Amino acid sequence: MAYRTHTLKEINRSLENKTITVCGWVNKRRDHGNLIFLDIRDRYSLLQVVVDSENKETFRKAEEIRSEYVLQITGELRKRPLGTENTKISTGEFELVASNINILNxxxxxxxSISDEQKDYDEKLGLKYRYLDLRRTDKKENIIKRHLITNTIRNHFLENDFLEIETPYLTKSTPEGARDFLVPSRLQPGTFYALPQSPQLFKQILMVSGFDRYFQIVRCFRDEDLRADRQPEFTQVDVEMSFVEPNDVMTITEELFKKLNVQFGIECDYPIKRISYTEAMNKYGTDRPDLRNPLEILDFTEILKDTKLKIFRSVIEKDGYIKGFILKNKECHPTRPTLEKINNMAKDFGLPGIAWILFDGSEVRSPIAKFLSENEISSFKKTFDLGDKDAILLAAGKDGLLEALGSLRLFLGNEFNLVNESEFKYLWVVDFPLFEYDEKEKRLNSVHHPFTAPHPEDLEKLDTDPLSVRSLAYDIVLNGNELGGGSIRINNTNLQSKIFKLLDISPEEAQIKFGFLLEALEYGAPPHGGIALGLDRITMLFTGAKSLRDVIAFPKTQSGTCLLTDAPSQVDRKQLDELSISVNIKEEQG
Amino acid sequence: MAYRTHTLKEINRSLENKTITVCGWVNKRRDHGNLIFLDIRDRYSLLQVVVDSENKETFRKAEEIRSEYVLQITGELRKRPLGTENTKISTGEFELVASNINILNxxxxxxxSISDEQKDYDEKLGLKYRYLDLRRTDKKENIIKRHLITNTIRNHFLENDFLEIETPYLTKSTPEGARDFLVPSRLQPGTFYALPQSPQLFKQILMVSGFDRYFQIVRCFRDEDLRADRQPEFTQVDVEMSFVEPNDVMTITEELFKKLNVQFGIECDYPIKRISYTEAMNKYGTDRPDLRNPLEILDFTEILKDTKLKIFRSVIEKDGYIKGFILKNKECHPTRPTLEKINNMAKDFGLPGIAWILFDGSEVRSPIAKFLSENEISSFKKTFDLGDKDAILLAAGKDGLLEALGSLRLFLGNEFNLVNESEFKYLWVVDFPLFEYDEKEKRLNSVHHPFTAPHPEDLEKLDTDPLSVRSLAYDIVLNGNELGGGSIRINNTNLQSKIFKLLDISPEEAQIKFGFLLEALEYGAPPHGGIALGLDRITMLFTGAKSLRDVIAFPKTQSGTCLLTDAPSQVDRKQLDELSISVNIKEEQG
Incomplete structure (x- = not known):
């Protein structure tokens, strides 16, 4: 005998006046004298069950029933009395008149509370009782939507002839920027596996093998100090293709997001805009700009080249810039108190301060008004078509100026409500620099990873001016969030060795860590490239969830703890002995 | 400019006499004086390329080209001259007349060799140069078939309303039989995560959450001493359902294998036969019998109850049995030398020996002939319808007798060629015992795992005779291989606590390890159960591969080494310091 004849999804008119059996949880119980109403909940819906006191045995059971009891109920599905239908639920036309109730648990x-939309409980309590937390509609729906997104993604790659191939989780420690999680080997004492930070090298090897198009939805691991919204394990949509240029990878990725947009009823402009890293930094002060924010960083250096303001002039003389924003009255209504507030905020972002100019009727109000010439004022007005109540924000600086203005841009977007939260604005950022300079270690680092191909036009500058070399890397950005990034990879041993050398990786070290890749490149490695997308973040943005923890079934806290199971935990001494390791807690940590 | 206009899959008549560009590897080069033939290989097919010496520049390039070079070739697709078509390849009607060749690598x-069907190279060499190994047709096809099987499995569960939900990889150490792989936590020194042996507890928690139907194709980890064909990480098709009985889980699993059979053109009888554990042991001496082998273990104790053979009589007197096989001449042709050989083999399987009786015309040949009475002989003949050249194998014993005969049965199947290798015979084994007795530790162990529900009919025997309690567990077996197993789970805290107690897990230990499960069961846990299937083994059986290593893209050796990357490996002292652990290699291991 099956437990139920129907799930609540299957309740429809064809079952009217039929006897059915359903199972589910008691969402709510309401006592109406001779009648007890039980709202029964399963994964799919809610159903009102009516227990009449005339059915004595069942009524007696219903009296002892409480919220979250698990029931099996048999009864006749009846149309609800006219006027008592509930249009909010899929079964709302009907009620089940219970002839028998079996308390399963x-x-x-x-x-x-699970049935109410109680929001004010501690997140930690929710994580500890995750099984109850996930019964709540909003949390449950996030997990179901993640499942649907995963499906759309997988189908997209399957339809495009990608092969799903699994790569190892117990692999080699080859730090690629972040710290590895290590796994001691018992069979080979003193050695360790590492959990993959990404299957980067394996997917490249698969291209060398000739699989042409690979994808995998795969867990990756980074042992970083966890920021507010970061997880030690995260899910990556991992993609690699052979015989491709950046445009091929970007196109297939773009097609994916088109499908996700359709699935979630989101409208977008296609193709997705592509801008260079340099443009992104110059206009938005970040490599992942939120394009919903209409503000752009503007360069006022030319207009102010003869400024009488000393601090501006000294910056310009040292090859610095005067940059900032125009705040149009119709979007922003900048007022004097707000401008003062912005000036204070700016210091938090590392700027020495913000000078503002407010056009107030025919007046020009500004703390630096007396330093501004007629000519400068009219240049500003003409160049930026300024009218009454419009304002200019000015900041002077050089290194770090753009980044600081990028942060200020976010603040202004928020302050003036410039961002339409329901909009989706994608962006490709391309032509990233290949290297960045690590001030601390006094050497070059890869901006993406050491396997990223340099831009062919810049190959000659590898030796002379490596920091100016662009890479064939691309990032996809949505509303200020990096969804993923990729690149064309190096498929030539000599070039790969040269890059390792520039990164200060000695030939010996390169051989130990990446020898197999260098060797693989010597046996007919095709041109190849790919991308990796963050499934957690994609799901968060499409569900509108506020945190990554809300789109992961069993997330960890900032200290990497699973509050449900209490992992990580101490283990038996015997287990450590078998692994030939011991714990050495340092004084300052103990 | 795209690298290619077509993949080799897309070569067809519509392209005849058109100029196309393809990319791929040189599978073979053949030099025919004025013509050079290049067989180009991509993931999908092969294509013959012709280079004419009249095209001087291209011909010169072709002369330097060697096997496994990566080429981009532009040319006109031409019908091959009549009689030179190659029906073995999909492009065999055509050849590409190269106008330009670009050596990409x-x-x-x-x-x-990759193009030849060379089989005699060392497997280790193949694993080290895995990227070359995977270029070979057979290895490549295994990986592609795995992809197809994965797809069929996933679609089956999606079509049946299962939700795909990801569970953590960094989880809690709760040994379920095998040893855990541990991952030291850096943020919480002295504590460890464990890699999951299976997501067992998480999928049960998901049922408590109300997700109703869950599946995941997920990596699992067991740190066991690796047998010839075992991997430290393996892929599990993990399934759990709410409001179900064993039959529900078995039916949905059976439907899956129907689809795989259709996909691979395999015919099978449905429904899949179900036998109890007891029957499996009695008839086949194993809980995963290969039903392609027609031999069944028979019980001769009754016929021989008055035997004059002392060793038999003493076994019977001690409640032992005389069991064995009938070898029918038409299937097995048992001869005297073969019977002697079987007797010798039997000792390897732990039997004291095998007594055989061969009916040779009217003669009865047997080393124990003089102990056999007329009556016994005629009983044998009558009961088992024995004729000329038929034989009986007899073994006496008690504990371990069935298991030994189970091994002998496999040997006999092989010896007499009784198994049709191309056949697929599925079997469900049900009603497993809940517990087994651990002689070494002097306590009960779970046969499946501690969360398996006892058979409701046997609940009362938990206290009085726990070893006789059956469980609601089921295994699916194919051709002697366990494909997977599952059970209905305990959904009641008291019963779960009782089982822990019977397993000698103290309440304190149970609380530390499984406290969250015990607590979850108190908040409305529905009846639930599931199954876990081994994807690697399923793929091995459907592809006909000889080893699990042949169906895993990057497998490990018996010592857990990845010969491609050399994992596991030593790591920097700094990494260990950060994790607050150190290596302690014991003398005998160093």
Whole structure:
């Protein structure tokens, strides 16, 4: 005998006046004298069950039933009396008149309400009682939407002839920027596997093998100090293609996001805009700009080249810039108090301060008004078509100026409500620099990773001016969030060795860590490239969830703890002995 | 400019006499004086390219081209001259007359041939140069078939309303039989995560959450001493359902294998036969019998109850049995030398020996002939319808007798060629015992795992005779291989606590390890159960591969080494310091 004849999804008119059996949880119980109403919940919906006191045995059972009890109910599905239908639920036309109730399991009183939309319980309590937390509609729907997104993604790559191939989780420690999670080997004492930070090298090897198009939805691991919204394990949509140029990878990625947009009823402009890293930094002060924010960083250096303001002039003389924003009255309504507030905020972002100019009727109000010439004022007005109540924000500086203005741009977007939260604005950022300079270690680092191909036009500058070399890398950005990034890879041993050398990786070290890749490149490696997308973040943006923790079934806290299971935990001494390791807690940590 | 206009899959008549560009590897080069033929290989097919010496520049390039070079070739697709078509390849009607060849990459001479069906190279060499190994048709096809099987499995569960939900890889150490792989936590020194042996507890928690139907194709980890064909990480098709009985889980699993059979053109009888564990042991001496082998273990104790053979009589007197096989002449042709050989083999399987009786015309030949009475002989003949050249194998014993005969059965199947290798015979084994007795530790162990529900009919025997309690567990077996197993789970805290107690897990230990499960069961846990299937083994059986290593893109050796990357490896002292651990190699291991 099956437990149920129907799930609540299957309740429809064809079952009217039929006897059915359903199973589910008691969402709510309401006592109306001779009638007890039970709202029964399963994964799919809710159903109102009516228990009449005339059915004595069942009524007696219903009296002892509490929230979250698990029931099996048999009864006749009846149309609800006219006027009592509930249009909010899929079964709302009907009610089940219980002839028999079987209590499959009881429940203690949950530490927070499940049926109500109670929001004020501690997140930690929700994580500890995750099984109850996930019964709540919003949390449940996030997990179901993640499942649907995963499906769309997988189908997209399958339809495009990609092969899904699994790569190892117990692999080699080859730090690629972040710290590895290590796994001691018992069979080979003193050695360690590492959990993959990404299957980067394996997917490249698969291209050398000739699989042409690979994808995998795969867990990756980074042992970083966890920021507010970061997880030690995260899910990556990992893609690699052979015989491709950046445009091929970007196009297939773009087609994916088109499908996700359709799935979630989101409208977007296609093709997705592509801008260079340099343009992104100059206009938005970040490599992942939120294009919903209409503000752009403007360069006022030319207009102010003869400025009488000393601090501006000294910056310009040292090859610095005067940059900032125009705040149009119709979007922003900049007022004097707001401008003062912005000036204060700016210091938090590392700027020495912001000078503002407010056009107030025919007046020009500004703390630097007396330093501004007629000519400069009219240049500003003409160049930026300024009218009454428009304002200019000015900041002077050189290194770090753009980044600081990028942060200020976000603040202004927020302050003036410039961002339409329901909009989706994608962007490709391309032509990243290949290297960045690591001030601390006094050497070059890869901006993406050491396998990224340099831009063919810049190959000659590798030796003379490596920091000016662009790479064939691309990032996809949505509303200020990096969704993923990729690149064309190096498929030539000599070039790869040269890059390792520039990164200060000695030939010996390169051989130990990446020898197999260098060797693989010597046996007919095709041109190839790919991309990796963050599934957690994609899901967060499409569901509108506020945190990555809300789109992961069993997330960890900032200290990497699973509050449900209490992992990580101490283990038996025997386990450590078998692995030939021991714990050495340093004084300052103990 | 795209690298190619077509892949080799897309070569067809519509392209005849058109100029196309293809990319791929040189599978073979053949030099015919004025013509050079290049067989170009991509993921999909092969294509013959012709280079004419009249095209001087291209011909010169073709002369330097070697096997495994990566080429981009532009030319006109031409019908091959009549009689030179190659029906073995999809492009065999055509050849590409090269107008231009671009060498995208060169290749050293591979350590083993890729184009030839060379089989005699060392497996270790193949694993080290895995990228070359995977270029070979058979290895490549295994990986592609795995991809197809994965797809069929996933679609089956998606079509049946299962949600794909990801569970953590960094989880809690709760040994479930095998040893855990541990991952030291840096943020919480002295504590460890464990890699999951299976997502067992998480999928149960998901049922408590109300997700109703869950599946995941997920990596699992067991740190066991690796047998010839075992991997430290393996892929599991993990399934859990709410409001189900064993039959529900078995049916949905059976439907999956129907689809795989259709995909691979395999015919099978449905429904899949179900036998109890007891029957499996009695008939086949194993809980995963290969039903392609027609031999069944028979019980001769009754016929021989008055035997004059002392060793038999003493076994019977001690409640032992005389069991064995009938070898029918038409299937097995048992001869006297073969019977002697079987007797010798039997000792390897732990039997004291095998007594055989061969009916040779009217003669009865047997080393124990003089102990056999007329009556016994005629009983044998009558009961088992024995004729000329038929034989009986007899073994006496008690504990371990069935298992030994199970091994002998496999040997006999092989010896007499009784198994049709191309056949697929599925079997469900049900009603496993809940517990087994651990002689070494002097306590009960779970046969499946501690969360398996006892058979409701046997609940009362938990206290009185736990070893006789059956469980609601089921295994699916194909051709003697366990494809997977599952059970209905305990959904009641008290029963779960009782089982822990019977397993000698103290309440304190249970609380530390499984406290969250015990607590979850108190908040309305539905009846639930599931199954876990081994994707690697399924793929091996459907592809006909000889080893799990042949169906895993990057497998490990018996010592857990990845010969491609040399994992596991030593790591920097700094990495260990950050994790607050140190290596302690014991003398005998160093």
């Amino acid at each position: 009881r429940s203690k009183v949950p530490p927070f | 060169r290749s050293k001479v591979p350590p083993f």
